[in-house]
Amino acid sequence: MIDDNFLKEYSQILYKTERPSRYIGDEFASYDKNFDNSDVKFLFAFPDKYEIGISNFGHKIIYDLINKKEGFLCDRIYAPDFDFINLLDKYNKKIYALESKRKPKDFDVIGFSLQYEMSYTTVLKMLELFDIPLFSKDRNGSCPIILAGGPCCANPYPMIPYIDIFVIGDGEEVNIEVLEVIKNNKNNKREEILKKLSEIEGIFAPGYNQRAKKRVAELTFENHPKNSPIPHFASIHDRAVVELRRGCGRLCRFCQASHINLPIRERKKEDIIKLAEEYTKNTGYDEYSLLSLSSNDHSKIEEILTELNCHFKGTGISVSLPSQRADKFSLNLAKLACGERKASITIAPEAGSQRMRDIINKNLSEKQIIDATISCIKNGWSKIKYYFIIGLPFENMDDIEAIVKLIENVNLICKKEGLKYPNITCSVSIFVPKPHTPFQWARQNTLFEIEEKIKYLKNQKNRIKNAKLNFHNPFVSMLEAFFARGGKKESLFLYELYKNGCYLESWDENIKKEIYSEVEKKLNIDIEKETTQELSIEKKLPWENIDFGLNRTWLMNEYKKAYKEISTIPCEVKCSNCGVCTNLKTKKVLDC
Numbered sequence: 001m002i003d004d005n006f007l008k009e010y011s012q013i014l015y016k017t018e019r020p021s022r023y024i025g026d027e028f029a030s031y032d033k034n035f036d037n038s039d040v041k042f043l044f045a046f047p048d049k050y051e052i053g054i055s056n057f058g059h060k061i062i063y064d065l066i067n068k069k070e071g072f073l074c075d076r077i078y079a080p081d082f083d084f085i086n087l088l089d090k091y092n093k094k095i096y097a098l099e100s101k102r103k104p105k106d107f108d109v110i111g112f113s114l115q116y117e118m119s120y121t122t123v124l125k126m127l128e129l130f131d132i133p134l135f136s137k138d139r140n141g142s143c144p145i146i147l148a149g150g151p152c153c154a155n156p157y158p159m160i161p162y163i164d165i166f167v168i169g170d171g172e173e174v175n176i177e178v179l180e181v182i183k184n185n186k187n188n189k190r191e192e193i194l195k196k197l198s199e200i201e202g203i204f205a206p207g208y209n210q211r212a213k214k215r216v217a218e219l220t221f222e223n224h225p226k227n228s229p230i231p232h233f234a235s236i237h238d239r240a241v242v243e244l245r246r247g248c249g250r251l252c253r254f255c256q257a258s259h260i261n262l263p264i265r266e267r268k269k270e271d272i273i274k275l276a277e278e279y280t281k282n283t284g285y286d287e288y289s290l291l292s293l294s295s296n297d298h299s300k301i302e303e304i305l306t307e308l309n310c311h312f313k314g315t316g317i318s319v320s321l322p323s324q325r326a327d328k329f330s331l332n333l334a335k336l337a338c339g340e341r342k343a344s345i346t347i348a349p350e351a352g353s354q355r356m357r358d359i360i361n362k363n364l365s366e367k368q369i370i371d372a373t374i375s376c377i378k379n380g381w382s383k384i385k386y387y388f389i390i391g392l393p394f395e396n397m398d399d400i401e402a403i404v405k406l407i408e409n410v411n412l413i414c415k416k417e418g419l420k421y422p423n424i425t426c427s428v429s430i431f432v433p434k435p436h437t438p439f440q441w442a443r444q445n446t447l448f449e450i451e452e453k454i455k456y457l458k459n460q461k462n463r464i465k466n467a468k469l470n471f472h473n474p475f476v477s478m479l480e481a482f483f484a485r486g487g488k489k490e491s492l493f494l495y496e497l498y499k500n501g502c503y504l505e506s507w508d509e510n511i512k513k514e515i516y517s518e519v520e521k522k523l524n525i526d527i528e529k530e531t532t533q534e535l536s537i538e539k540k541l542p543w544e545n546i547d548f549g550l551n552r553t554w555l556m557n558e559y560k561k562a563y564k565e566i567s568t569i570p571c572e573v574k575c576s577n578c579g580v581c582t583n584l585k586t587k588k589v590l591d592c
């Protein structure tokens with residue numbers, strides 16, 4: 001129940017804000033534990049709007065695991081929208097945690113989830129709203145420990161001045177160990193606590209340890225959430241979620257998620273079915289998604305979907321499966337995943353030409369892409385969604401033309417076989433070099449090069465009238481590359497952006513190019529020059545002390561193989577000795 005005193009204090013603000021339900025908490029299935037009776041209090045802070053944060057799976061895991069522990073409490077806070085901040089200011093009120101309605105400063109730990117680089121300035125603004133000094137060096141014993149986890153910790157350097165400790169790798173066990181240390185050291189000085197935290201495997205505490213090794217969690221039935229707060233209004237992925245597997249052995253050379261989440265760990269078929277059953281029962285959702293970087297690579301995906309379909313038959317509960325791998329595509333699988341709803345099917349060729357797919361290690365032939373597409377069309381799917389990336393290393397205009405040619409070839413076969421042309425939507429993103437991938441050294445295309453490629457594709461529109469092309473924002477992709485491979489000067493840049501009011505920049509409409517130009521001038525930094533330079537393969541990269549288990553020589557060889565257009569066999573089929581299993585003393589877990 002929402003407390004009357006809280007309503008009295010904040011009612012004017014809540015009535016006036018665009019979406020009050022973002023800020024009231026008390027969702028169905030939230031924990032709402034007793035604040036004062038808890039030994040250690042953790043505030044999960046998501047640097048984006050409520051409807052984005054509440055859907056994040058990592059957030060659901062941590063929230064559930066901490067709250068299940070006796071004496072530990074996990075509350076939540078999401079980035080307030082501009083209108084809410086202005087109202088807080090107008091009525092001279094402070095921001096509060098969603099469930100306990102306490103001030104963020106009253107917590108022992110505040111954990112930010114760093115999912116994407118464009119959320120960095122939001123973290124800084126949230127610290128200001130929390131009344132917590134922006135810089136770690138200025139915090140004293142009365143301040144909570146500021147922690148960060150998530151994929152961006154693969155290169156923590158741009159955020160080092162603002163964050164006390166980073167979780168490297170899976171957070172399931174590490175977060176609990178952090179809270180244990182805090183519980184046992186409540187009377188110690190902040191420095192002593194940070195020193196102890198730096199001794200936890202998987203923690204990088206700048207100034208206290210020099211290196212950190214990624215933590216790998218075992219995926220068990222127990223550590224998977226079976227429930228999560230149901231948002232008051234539709235969020236981006238408003239459904240139950242069951243994680244099928246973590247890690248991806250395809251090792252596409254641009255993909256950071258694939259490399260930093262190794263080794264592959266598949267959940268057991270029986271656990272997946274039980275989890276889908278419990279999660280939907282506890283939440284009342286009529287849809288669940290099977291989460292994975294590459295869902296139809298699970299060793300038993302067809303058996304899993306068959307059993308789930310059988311289990312939920314007649315209940316109105318349906319499954320949703322992310323994009324299909326064209327080489328592992330089977331009609332049976334597509335039918336099992338989509339049931340009677342043949343709305344659209346997603347295939348990710350990533351590149352148009354075979355040469356380019358070999359360079360990125362996609363291990364996918366044109367025939368496989370076309371066969372999968374035609375098979376869908378013949379069986380009633382009229383909408384096809386393709387994912388492409390442009391600006392990839394070693395790409396030329398023939399590779400861009402090949403995207404158009406691929407769609408033309410699909411149309412040609414449709415014509416030959418008397419099929420209606422499908423409605424094709426192409427989502428075209430721009431390559432961003434990411435740490436801990438074979439393409440971490442690669443240059444990004446200049447904005448001019450990218451614009452030329454986009455222009456070329458747009459000009460071919462009359463050849464592929466049934467295709468709609470949606471392009472990611474090239475300027476934003478450039479900023480992502482700048483921060484993804486950033487260090488000290490990028491952290492200064494962030495500070496200037498924050499001082500100029502940059503906030504909620506994961507929403508393109510909030511990015512103000514003129515502010516970036518001003519800061520570039522002030523700090524004498526040329527962002528485009530930084531992102532379009534190939535990094536030296538000889539020099540140590542700043543993020544190499546963050547150990548994800550990948551051998552440097554393996555990453556270098558993969559980059560060289562890309563240049564020679566040679567692909568690598570997926571890790572599921574044959575180990576390519578990337579180093580992860582040996583260096584992290586772990587192994588891949590397949591359910592077969």
Ligand code: SF4
Nearest residue numbers: 263571575576578581
């Ligand atoms: S060491 Fe081999 S099995 Fe382990 S993650 Fe790397 S490629 Fe896969």
